[in-house]
Amino acid sequence: MNKKNHTSLIHISKRREVSLGRRWGIRALAIILAFVLSAVVTMIITGLNPIEVYATMLKGAFGTPRKMWTLGQEIAILLCVSLALTPAFRMRFWNLGGEGQVLIGGLACAASMILLGDKIPNALLILIMTVTSIAAGALWAVIPAIFKAKWGTNETLFTLMMNYVATQLVAYYIIVWEVPRGSGKIGIINQNTQAGWFPQIGNFKYLLNILIVLVLTFVVYVYMKRSKQGYEISVVGESTNTARYVGIKVERVIIRTLLLSGAICGLTGLLLVGSTNHTITTTISGGRGFTAVMVAWLANFNPIAMIFSSFLLVFFSQGAGEISTAFGLNQSYADIMMGIVLFFIIGSEFFINYKLHLRKNTGKEGA
Amino acid sequence: MFDLVSFIPRAVAQGIPLLFGSTGETITEKSGNLNLGIPGVMYVGAICGVIGAFLYEQNATNFVPLLGVLIPTAAALVGSLLMGLLYCFLTVTLRANQNVTGLALTTFGVGFGNFFGGSLMKLTGSEVPSIALTSTSNCFRTALPFADKLGWVGTVFFSYGFLAYVAIILAVIASFVLKRTRTGLSLRAVGENPATADAAGINITRYKYMATCLGCMTAGLGGLYYVMDYANGVWSNDAFGDRGWLAIALVIFTIWRPAVGIFASMLFGGLYILYLYIPSGMNLSVKEIYKMFPYIVTIIVLILSSMRNKKENQPPASLGLPYFREDR
Numbered sequence: 041m042n043k044k045n046h047t048s049l050i051h052i053s054k055r056r057e058v059s060l061g062r063r064w065g066i067r068a069l070a071i072i073l074a075f076v077l078s079a080v081v082t083m084i085i086t087g088l089n090p091i092e093v094y095a096t097m098l099k100g101a102f103g104t105p106r107k108m109w110t111l112g113q114e115i116a117i118l119l120c121v122s123l124a125l126t127p128a129f130r131m132r133f134w135n136l137g138g139e140g141q142v143l144i145g146g147l148a149c150a151a152s153m154i155l156l157g158d159k160i161p162n163a164l165l166i167l168i169m170t171v172t173s174i175a176a177g178a179l180w181a182v183i184p185a186i187f188k189a190k191w192g193t194n195e196t197l198f199t200l201m202m203n204y205v206a207t208q209l210v211a212y213y214i215i216v217w218e219v220p221r222g223s224g225k226i227g228i229i230n231q232n233t234q235a236g237w238f239p240q241i242g243n244f245k246y247l248l249n250i251l252i253v254l255v256l257t258f259v260v261y262v263y264m265k266r267s268k269q270g271y272e273i274s275v276v277g278e279s280t281n282t283a284r285y286v287g288i289k290v291e292r293v294i295i296r297t298l299l300l301s302g303a304i305c306g307l308t309g310l311l312l313v314g315s316t317n318h319t320i321t322t323t324i325s326g327g328r329g330f331t332a333v334m335v336a337w338l339a340n341f342n343p344i345a346m347i348f349s350s351f352l353l354v355f356f357s358q359g360a361g362e363i364s365t366a367f368g369l370n371q372s373y374a375d376i377m378m379g380i381v382l383f384f385i386i387g388s389e390f391f392i393n394y395k396l397h398l399r400k401n402t403g404k405e406g407a
Numbered sequence: 408m409f410d411l412v413s414f415i416p417r418a419v420a421q422g423i424p425l426l427f428g429s430t431g432e433t434i435t436e437k438s439g440n441l442n443l444g445i446p447g448v449m450y451v452g453a454i455c456g457v458i459g460a461f462l463y464e465q466n467a468t469n470f471v472p473l474l475g476v477l478i479p480t481a482a483a484l485v486g487s488l489l490m491g492l493l494y495c496f497l498t499v500t501l502r503a504n505q506n507v508t509g510l511a512l513t514t515f516g517v518g519f520g521n522f523f524g525g526s527l528m529k530l531t532g533s534e535v536p537s538i539a540l541t542s543t544s545n546c547f548r549t550a551l552p553f554a555d556k557l558g559w560v561g562t563v564f565f566s567y568g569f570l571a572y573v574a575i576i577l578a579v580i581a582s583f584v585l586k587r588t589r590t591g592l593s594l595r596a597v598g599e600n601p602a603t604a605d606a607a608g609i610n611i612t613r614y615k616y617m618a619t620c621l622g623c624m625t626a627g628l629g630g631l632y633y634v635m636d637y638a639n640g641v642w643s644n645d646a647f648g649d650r651g652w653l654a655i656a657l658v659i660f661t662i663w664r665p666a667v668g669i670f671a672s673m674l675f676g677g678l679y680i681l682y683l684y685i686p687s688g689m690n691l692s693v694k695e696i697y698k699m700f701p702y703i704v705t706i707i708v709l710i711l712s713s714m715r716n717k718k719e720n721q722p723p724a725s726l727g728l729p730y731f732r733e734d735r
Contacts, residue, residue, distance in 0.1 A: 052733070053733065054733065134506055134727075136443075187710055187713065191710070191713045191714050192713055193710055193713040193714075194659075194709060194713065194726075196441065196727065197655070197656075197709055198706060198709055198710075200443075200655070201656055201702045201705050201706050202706070203652075204649060204652065204699070205699050205702050205703060205706075207649075208695050208696065208698050208699040208702075209695075209696075209699070211695040211698070212692050212693075212695040212696050215691050215692035215695060327514070330510045330514070331510075333506065333510055334507050334510060337504060368529065369525075369526050369529070370521060370522045370524075370525030372517070372518040372519075372520075372521035372522040372525065372644070373518070373522050373526075374518070375514050375515065375517060375518020375519075375522070376515060376518045376519055376522055378515070378518070379512075379514050379515025379516075379518060379519070382507075382514065383493065383497065383515070386497055386501075386503045386507060386508055386511060387496075387501050387503065389501070389503055389504075390501035390502060393502075394502070
């Protein structure tokens with residue numbers, strides 16, 4: 041230690057309160073920087089000028105009514121998973137098992153459609169699909185929750201592993217039910233009878249999903265902000281000791297919250313299988329269980345703000361998808377762009393929560 | 408009859424990428440960083456190796472085997488180091504949430520790998536139909552010359568490319584450093600209780616950076632081994648699959664002990680391909696159930712270690728938590 045009076049040039053302190061304007065100002069700046077950087081990267085790879093890059097992205101997201109509906113649908117599904125994870129995250133329970141919970145919900149839905157299709161009235165079938173999907177998702181989430189509540193088993197790793205168990209389970213049933221034999225996929229379920237297909241509102245295929253998720257957003261918002269249970273969740277998240285002290289049964293809150301979290305994931309699976317795709321694959325969740333973690337976190341776990349954060353991520357991925365299609369690039373281009381945006385926003389949180397003080401080396405310190 | 412002599416080498420070959428990944432992740436987690444970006448890092452390591460080898464094979468007039476090995480290895484190390492630095496910058500310097508950063512890193516890394524894997528030929532404007540790095544792969548796959556002459560002993564123990572032995576050596580070194588050296592002790596202190604470690608004069612930031620970056624570089628070699636040795640130098644998108652997550656599972660399975668990882672990785676590798684060896688007749692579906700084994704076994708270990716609640720079998724106490732000195 042040769043420098044006894046060494047103090048770092050930059051001193052960091054936590055900000056007490058951050059005004060809403062400042063918070064969103066910093067985030068907007070991060071997003072703009074991300075846009076600039078991704079445009080530069082795109083320029084280098086494709087040789088487009090930046091204006092064209094943005095134009096292509098906008099075209100990819102809003103170019104045709106069909107693309108806009110797809111955008112809406114993608115936002116709705118991603119938002120739905122994010123809503124599912126929110127109560128758990130608020131409680132500092134890292135549910136990284138969204139992927140598996142969505143899959144297992146979708147599997148339950150597909151199973152009902154295949155096994156009961158045409159045998160019972162359609163309304164009853166849809167009811168059964170809804171109940172089984174939600175129950176399956178809830179079950180998948182509550183298993184790690186029980187172990188967390190009773191023995192403190194690490195939930196991050198447990199839920200993560202559950203994803204792959206679910207994936208293999210789906211892979212198993214795909215082979216059991218594959219149509220035609222040996223194709224390795226299920227194909228459209230009940231193609232002719234459309235048994236168990238969700239009704240379509242007018243000519244808009246995705247409208248029902250979007251409406252369901254919008255209602256759900258509002259419900260989750262109210263649940264988190266206005267209900268006693270929502271309050272208990274945030275107390276447990278702040279400090280389990282405080283929660284115990286005020287008489288909250290922490291174990292019960294953990295299990296109850298994860299039942300809810302898994303149930304909404306199961307609902308997402310239902311929407312994906314029953315309403316959108318009418319089939320199931322092992323990749324039907326498409327990484328949304330993980331993307332949703334970031335969506336929820338970016339929005340500070342505020343359901344209303346999640347509409348924007350999921351819009352942002354879906355916009356980027358659809359836009360980058362358009363660029364890759366237009367230039368014959370690989371579809372994974374979208375993932376790279378998404379990564380860049382995420383890194384910028386993740387980094388920007390620091391400047392929201394902390395303040396940098398530049399120390400002037402006037403010789404005053406260390407005296 | 409179960410053919411053990413053909414089973415073991417394949418299990419080992421499956422296990423080596425997992426061993427690299429889990430050794431790297433163990434070192435990282437010992438510093439309190441739960442790096443969920445490891446799957447992405449392994450992809451980046453693999454693709455950087457591929458890019459290095461591809462450019463060398465395309466441009467070199469006469470192929471020098473030594474350079475053919477060194478260039479991809481260096482490229483893989485640099486690529487995964489950059490990923491590690493990015494993760495550290497965000498989580499340590501900027502104190503971002505580790506789970507979110509890790510997942511973003513995985514999204515980015517897997518995308519990066521698949522993007523360049525799919526577009527490398529188009530971007531470099533070369534005429535080859537697919538990326539098949541045969542000469543590079545042959546260098547990586549060169550086994551010890553006497554392996555053939557030793558019968559089954561040779562097949563089981565000496566038939567692997569040099570990276571397989573590197574993986575084992577690295578695991579042994581990691582195990583030794585963690586358990587028996589002052590550096591290892593300090594590193595474990597950082598992961599267990601950074602505030603105490605800080606008070607004892609340990610530079611938390613430096614340890615976290617070093618451990619995470621070294622961990623990422625180790626994991627990156629796993630990706631390199633996979634593509635150059637296991638996959639014969641042929642890149643195909645998403646072929647690496649979920650091995651990165653399996654590596655993270657392995658960390659838990661070994662209860663944070665790299666030396667145990669040597670055998671555990673081979674066990675996992677075996678479980679991963681067990682379905683190929685179990686006679687299931689015409690019923691293909693059962694194979695998918697067998698593929699669940701590694702994950703279920705991991706879950707059971709996770710549960711049992713938390714139930715028994717022995718102090719030495721727990722995850723590092725501050726795993727996943729950021730450290731900010733002024734926060735106390």
